[in-house]
Amino acid sequence: MFSPRGNINPVPTPPTTSNRWQIVTVAPHRLFFTLAAFQLFCSLAWWGVVLILGAQGKQLPATLPPRFGHSLLMIWGVFSFFIFGFLMTTWPRWIDAPPIPRRRYLWPAMIMTLGVVLIYVGLIVDQLLLLAGATTLAVGWSFGLVALLRVIPNRSGVVPLHIPLTATGLVVGLLSQIGFIAWLITWNPLLLRGAINFGFWPGLALIIITVSHRMIPFFSNSVIPDYRMVRPGWSIYFIAIGLAAHACYETLGWIEWRFLADLPLAVIALYLSSRWRLFSSFGVRLLAMLHIAFFWFAIGFILAALQSFAALMGFTDVFGYTPLHAVSIGGVASMAIGFATRVTLGHSGRPLKAGPLMWTLFLTLQLVAVIRVFGEIGSRLAPQIQTHYEFASALIWLVVAGVWLSQVVKIYLQPRIDGRPG
Template sequence: MDASISRTANDPAALLAAAPHRPLFLAGAVAVLLTMTWWTLELASLRFGWARWPQPTIPPVFGHAMLVQYGLFPLFMFGFLMTTFPRWMNGPLVPPKRFLPVAGGVLGGYVLGNVGLLGLPVVLKLGLLVMLAAYLLGVGTLAGVLRAATDRNRHGWSCLAAFGVGTLGLVLFLAWLLVPGASPDLAWLAVKLGTFGFLLPMYFTVCHRMLPFFSKNMVAGYDMWRPGWSLPVTWALLLAHVFLDWRGLAAWLWLCDLPLAAVFVAHWLMWKPWRCLRPGLLGVLHVAFAWLPVAFVLFGVQDLVLAVSGKSVLGLAPLHAMAIGFFGSMLVAMVTRVTHGHSGRPLQMHPVPWLCFVLLQAVAVVRICAELEQDRYLWLVVAGAGWLAAFLPWVLRSAWIYLTPRTDGKPG
């Protein structure tokens, strides 16, 4: 081991500056626990009548949706893209002076935002402003990599577009908070854009590129299937979904959600998950993706019943099949894969990620079934506590990896 690597091994700050995924994934690991701790306590206060629990000055569901969608998941997304963008498109590496402020800014704003939900509106606004500043730096950095790259492919453009929509959603929510008399429609639009215009296009784009790639590398005779049509079709249908939902035209959502279900089912089948269950680190990626067609089949059923009878029979079950089942499971699967690959560890599932992944499947089922239970809030509290129990060991192990040198002695 040379002197520079030895110094890095003994310096946590130098380790965090060694690669973009280290500080951003570490910040994301903190965020995984923080928001859900607040949300579980908030749900418990509503269920059990805690009179002294401080209430946010905005609807609690807005606080939950905004900080999860714009604070928790994007930390991992920035870390992933700042690591992979240069590789995807043969572009320049992202230097520490760019990725460290993004990690600190998004996490710092996120922490302030969570504190602000304890009845401190000024702190909430300040936190979201800090997050927005970090977003602008992060998106500008990714745009710079794409601009300087020699292979500006569709996956890079799609991910950058998703972050552009996310930045717009954060601006809209801040406008609702800061501008006197601003319509609550801005807040609802920000929430919808966060789900269907930001997270879902980002996740699907990364899956579109990486699942066939990982599968081909690990399964003999596997043929990659990456249809060029599916990204633009998915984008168009998702933006149409946002528009219809935002404008109160939910009875027509089936026009978007049924084709989306067909697109996602087609990808799941063409990616042949039955051939990709081993090794486990590949299998969990395909199991996590399966939640996406399940979610949109549920969306489609709900849409058709709503169009015919005017009733919402499944409540938020389809949304949480996607949010916990797909977003949560894919986060564990993909981040574990990247973490192992970039820390010199074998590309195999460790018992701790296995525990987190399996428990998260149970949490997703509990949260979906909660919509059909009479004592709904009790089961929501159970699901929130289950999320924390599932993620805590994974967070502790992941944090240790990000704060220690690679096992193979290499830099990064």
């Protein structure tokens, strides 16, 4: 088609399969976030089926108790893709280093994906396949860790404290996976408790909170008027120590003394949320997502401290998994979605604005966290509601994950709209 000036106006054509592969693998966040979106949806779908069958008195064929499979998938099989997608994008920027070459993030992503596929099959068919899947996932994780560490020698800037802390979280995450693999071989319950607790608290949660400590003040500084960046180094170090201590107390079953870790964590999280000006962020939805998610950490730590105090006074099993789900859904999941949405928009050349749909999805995820928290508390008084609130929260979260997937993946499969690389 010719314009009046004689120039050719090309008619846009949909990318071919090979072109889509090149587009989705052109940057680490595209590849890892695509896999994260699909894996989040698949893991929630699997969990939903487990809950539906359980409500009917039936069981999905399983080689492992479903709750252990749920922990395996959520801690290492879902959020690991979010973590590597974000860190492989930001680490080079934080220390002024060249971007990570394509081959160095492609291999970890593919190996981890293979591991997750084997885990799904192994959870239903055979424990050896489950063991192979968990091992493969750990191998892919280690490849990703090495790819990140190779960025450091090529830096031209100062290494901020957030890099060694996120690296520590990745190492703890890898060691916890090895612990889970060892449990699959030995069935030692201490290995299972240690793997889950260390994999989540000083592993996954530490990474998410450390990234928040660096990025929330940075993003807020460019949006909130008269903002002063507050990122005290002591706070994140104390958080790291507190998360490790929480995992130790939890693993050893010393719940009544866990408040020694949980109470300082709650105080520090509240202090940071206040200094970062939580309420001032509400005028910018994309920023508010991050502030709201971080406030959930404070809520979770407060609930954990109260649970520990109750145990000290002789009241066992108060709140159940309430603190865990306040942190995991309200904090970790909300922050992962918030950061991934921001990176997706910014690195595709789109305006950094959360539209009505994205904002609704985020608020609906907050509803999931609220249902999970209050449902857990309510089930202590009325055990018959447990199946209902678990299913309701899983179903709503599945819908959120499905709609979010449909929105972000189509962006990952298209080039940047501003014509820039990445």
